[in-house]
Amino acid sequence: ALMILPLTTIALFTPNLMGDPENFSPANPLVTPPHIKPEWYFLFAYAILRSIPNKLGGVLALAASVLILLVIPLLHTSKQRSMAFRPLSQLLFWSLVANLLILTWVGSQPVEHPFIIIGQLASITYFTTILL
Template sequence: RKRSRFFAFHFLFPFIIAAATVLHLLFLHETGSNNPMGLNSDADKISFHPYFSYKDLLGFAALLLTLTLLALFSPNLLGDPDNFTPANPLVTPPHIKPEWYFLFAYAILRSIPNKLGGVLALLASILVLMLVPILHTSKQRALTFRPASQFLF
C-alpha cells in the first residue's frame, strides 16, 4: 500500500513541477522580472524569440549530441570501476562508499559518532544553506559589481 502511494507520488511529481514551471513563466510574462540593480533601460532590450530561443535550442542540441555520443561509443567511461568486479554474496566489501553527490552527507554522518547527532548535523548543514538568502543583508542584490562575478563573466 505504501509502495503504491510512493510510486504515485514519483509518477505525479514531474507533472507538478512542469505545472509550477508553466505557472511561473505565465506570471513572469505578465509582470516581468525585476531588476535588482534598479537600472531600467528599454534601450538594451532585445526580443526573446529569435535570439534566446535559437541559442537555447543550439545548446540543447549540443548537449544531446554529446550525451548520445557518450552513451553509444563509450558507455562505461563515467562508471565506477567497482561496478565491474563480480559480487561475492559471502563477503561484505570492506568499504562501501556512496556516489559523489552523496559524499558530503556521508562525510558528515561518518565524522560524528553519535547517530542522532550525525543526522541532526546533516539536517543543520542543509538548513544553513536555506538560511543564507534570509541572512543576506546587503542592499546590493545583483552580481554585476562583485569581484568574482566580474572575473568570471
C-alpha cells in the same frame, strides 16, 4: 549542437565509460566492500556523518548540513543583491566553499587517524561559519 553530438555518442555507445569499477564485479552477499562511499556530491555530508561518534547526532548533523545549504538563500532579505560592498560576507562565503571542498576530500578518504580529526575540525568550522 557542438556538445550534443559528443554527449549523445558517449551516452549511447559507451554508457559505462565513467562508471564505478565496483559495479562490474559480481555481487557477493557474504562480503561487504570495504570502501563504500557515496557519490562526490554527497561526500561533504558523509564526512560530517562520519565525524560524529553518536549515531543520532551524526544523522541530525547530516540533515542540518544539507538543510543549511537549502535555507541560506532564503535568509538574504537585503535589497542590494551584490556582495561587492560586503568584504566580511565575501570572506565567509569563500571560507565556506573551502571548507566544503575539505569536507568533500575528507569524505572520500578512509576512516583513519588524520582524516577523522580533520573531518571533525572541518565539521565544527562548517557550522560555526554558518552561525556567523
